[in-house]
Amino acid sequence: MQSYALAYSGNGIPVTYRNPQLKPLTFENGVPQGMVRAIYQDRAGLMWFGARAGIESEPHFYQTGWLAVLGSLVLAVMVYGGIRRRLHKLEATKRALEKEVADRTHQLRESEESVRRLTEHLEQRVLERIAALQDDEERYRVLYDHNPSMLFTVDVEGKVLSVNRSSREELGYAAAELLGRSVLEVFHEEDRGMMQQQLATCLKNPHRSRAWELRKLRKDGSIMWVSESARAIKNREGGWVILLVCTDITLRKQAESAIKESQNRYHVLFEEGPTPLWEIDMSKVKSLLAQWRQAGVTNFRAFFDEHPEALLQCLELVKTLDINQATWRLYGADSKEHLRQNARRILNAELLRMFKEQLVAVIAGRTDGEIETNTQTLAGKNLDVRVHWRIVPGHEHNLSRLFVALIDFTEKKETLDELQASQARFRALSAHLQSSREQERLAIARDLHDELGQTLTSLKMDLSMLERKARSASAKHGCDAVMGDIEAMQKRIAGTIQFVRSLITELRPEVLDTLGLLPALEWQIIEFHKRTGLAYEFHVEAEELRLAKDHTIAIFRIFQESLTNIARHANASKVKATIARRNGTLWVEVADDG
Incomplete structure (x- = not known):
């Protein structure tokens, strides 16, 4: 049995080919089986069923009629199967798309809800942020305006955009007098060039702070030293401005100047x-x-x-x-x-x-x-x-x-040594003179006592013998006048003797040599009382004194001279004398109430 391949030309005429290798065409459930493995189009435009290898064409019209019908049925069945598969696939695709659309719709609804909630949250955050910014702006304004430091905000050309209260008060300007003016106008003329350079440097190195010390001018012309720092920052519009922070250091500069002046004075003095x-x-x-x-x-x-x-x-x-x-x-x-x-x-x-x-x-x-x-x-x-x-x-x-300070007193010491030596010589001379004077007084006292005293005593004795003889003669011859003269001579001789004794005592009290210093001082103040009638007190707070003869005489003469001065100049009514030994030193105190 011959097997044929069926083909259709481009104009719809069926062409048959004999091929012994093709299997017979059978149908199962209306679908051709066996020989049909593919349908394709060759270069000539023919539609093929089955294999093409070794095909010989034998056009037999009577044989191909039923084949055409069969091919049409096969083709229809195949088209129908393809359509069913396509419909089935389209249905599956539709169901998948519907499910995906439902899922996407659900996701979109959830996204819309999330977006709504997020939008509400963002709106709330924006409102809170706006309120916080407003609060920050208010705080910044308060901090800026009430800052104890002087604050300036200037643009890139150096014109004042804002100035706080401290700056206005310190410089003495109103805000309107500073806004829009160049900030250089409030600086000392000699410092304006440096200030301009500092501003330019700030703009070249934004966000980096710089500091310097310059002089500013108050409205009244007085000078203020300031420690100033500056930094370039961006404003709301994105442009650059410079924030200046100034602190008054005038007192510090004055202190530094005073310290420097003090150091200069110290250097000169030192x-x-x-x-x-x-x-x-x-x-x-x-x-x-x-x-x-x-x-x-x-x-x-x-x-x-x-x-x-x-x-x-x-x-x-x-x-x-x-x-x-x-x-x-x-x-x-x-x-x-x-x-x-x-x-x-x-x-x-x-x-x-x-x-x-x-x-x-x-x-x-x-x-x-x-x-x-x-x-x-x-x-x-x-x-x-x-x-x-x-x-x-x-x-x-x-x-x-x-x-360590040194005072050279070498020359003064030499002079002092010479002075002390001179004083020592003077004291020695004074002591010698005093000793000589005392010796002369002692000699005079002895001469007065031995010579004049004895002479006066002899004259008194001779005059007494003469008085007895005169009394005998007067009884016989009546010489009363002679007796009166003799009595007058006796009185003058007695007065002279008493004067000589006082003079001897003044020259050298005998009690000083016989009894010692303390009895001599007491005797002297008693004699002072008898002579002047002044009341006296005499206190001795020392035991027996053993002093050199020269010291004894010197103390007695000082005591004697003190009483003489009181009698002559004090106009006193009472004298108090105290003799005491204190810490190894002899104290002789003579006081009066004059």
């Missing part, structure tokens, strides 16, 4: 002053003393006496900070460095003793002191100096700054 001054640092000495104290040293004076090398160790730790001109000239040096390098040459035992006393005073808590000592110049010349030292206030805890 460096060019006539008083030799040392500025030293004893902080290392302080530390060493603390170590020794911790080691158990309590009596540093005895410690330094036993260990003189410790004193030299302390001296080596003293650091000289500065020396003025008067100091290195005093020691005969050519400069400060010359004296620093040869400082050991001015040391001697007296200077070390002074340094020891200074250390002991510092250890005891003293902050200043004075001592006289002896030193020498670099040439070896002796110098007598009075040393004043003082710890600079605020450095008591570490002794890092001390001032």
Whole structure:
């Protein structure tokens, strides 16, 4: 049985081909089976069923009629199957699309709800943000306007956009007088160029703060020093503006100027002053003393006496900070460095003793002191100096700054020594003169007592014998006139004798040599009372006094002269004399109520 392949030409004429390899065409459920494996179109435009290999065409019209019908049925069945499959696929696609549309619709509804809620939330946040911005703006305005610092906002050309209250009050301007003007106009003329450069630098380096100190001018023309900082920032419109923050530092500048002036005065006083001054640092000495104290040293004076090398160790730790001109000239040096390098040459035992006393005073808590000592110049010349030292206030805890002032009194000391020697010679001369005077008084008193006293006594005795003879003659011859003359002569002789005795007592009281000083003083004030009639008190608060003869005579004469002055000048009614011994010293006090 022959198998045929059925094809259709482009004009619809069926063409058959014989091919023994094709299987017979069978149908199952209306669908052709077996030979039909594909339908395709060849280059000639024929529609093929089955394979094409080895086909020979034999056009038999009577054989192809039913094949055409069969092909049409097959084609219809195939088209119908394809349509069903396509409809089925379209139905599945429709159901999938409907489900996807439903899902998408649900998602869209959920998204719309989310968008609505998000929109409401964003609207609320926007409102809150606007309110917060308004609050921030209000706070910024309050902080800006009421800031104690002076605040300016200027544009890129330096024109004032805003100014706070402090700036207006400090400079004395109203806001309208500053807004729109160049900020350079409120600066000192000499500082405007620098200010302009600083503003330009701020714009070149935005968001970076810069600071400087310049002078501003108040409306009244007075000068104000300010510490100013600036920073370029963006405003709401996105343009650049510069925020200036100023602080009044006029008082600080005045203080700095005063400090500088004080430092200049200090330099002049220290460096060019006539008083030799040392500025030293004893902080290392302080530390060493603390170590020794911790080691158990309590009596540093005895410690330094036993260990003189410790004193030299302390001296080596003293650091000289500065020396003025008067100091290195005093020691005969050519400069400060010359004296620093040869400082050991001015040391001697007296200077070390002074340094020891200074250390002991510092250890005891003293902050200043004075001592006289002896030193020498670099040439070896002796110098007598009075040393004043003082710890600079605020450095008591570490002794890092001390001032030592030297007063050279070498010439004064020589003069004083000469004066003291002269005074000693004068006192010796005075003592000699007083001793000579006392010796002369004693000699005169003895001469008066021995010569004149005896002569007057002899005359009194002779006159008494003459009186007895005259009385006998007067009884016989009546010589009463002679007796009157004799009695008058006796009275004059008695008065002369009493005067001589007083004179002898004045020259040298006998009681002073026989009984001693205290009885002589008491006798003297009693005689003063008899002679002047003034009341007196005499108190002795000392035991028996044993003094040199010269001292005894000197005290008696001073006491005698005091009573004489009271009688002549005080116009007093009472005299009080006190003799006492106090702390090994004899006190003789004569007082009156005149």
